[in-house]
């Protein structure tokens with residue numbers, strides 16, 4: 001039964017992931033409400049239903065537009081697949097609980113922000129502000145929360161990242177500052193510090209790999225949002241265990 005529900009979560013994740021691609025690409029340029037249909041960005045042709053099946057359409061069409069043959073970014077099916085997997089993992093970790101609802105919403109926001117940050121190097125305020133009140137309600141009324149730790153987490157994030165922005169003159173952006181601060185508030189100060197460490201670690205490792213493969217140069221501005229998101233997801237699932245393990249070593 002658990003696996004059956006897991007698969008249902010996966011399928012919903014694929015469908016939502018496909019929607020999040022659209023949200024992430026349209027909200028920053030204010031076309032989310034004005035455009036109804038999906039279309040090819042090259043030939044402007046409206047896409048039919050058979051071209052909109054998550055992951056499957058991409059594979060059948062071999063990653064090309066049916067009309068003009070121009071390549072479709074691999075980002076789309078990757079985002080769909082990732083959302084499907086993350087929905088399933090969230091369920092497998094937390095079962096049918098409020099924690100799962102919180103996890104699904106967190107994954108959703110992170111996926112949308114990742115799409116925007118990769119496409120436009122932007123973490124849209126609108127997305128963060130849409131999710132913030134929902135998180136606060138869930139966090140403070142339904143899940144037990146340490147208020148003091150949350151406020152310390154947000155303050156810690158704001159100061160730490162603020163100082164980094166000031167010292168590095170733009171190594172991180174204001175979007176990253178807001179994003180980190182939101183996670184500080186949601187996770188509390190201990191988990192925030194872990195999240196911060198993980199994001200710099202992920203950033204260093206992945207950028208190192210991209211540099212050595214020649215995919216980026218030292219001058220390329222690589223968006224930091226995806227690393228913050230990946231760290232937040234790690235903390236969501238494993239944060240408490242990592243901290244307990246660390247404390248057991250002391």
Ligand SMILES: [Zn+2]
Nearest residue numbers: 040043065068
């Ligand atoms: Zn086309």
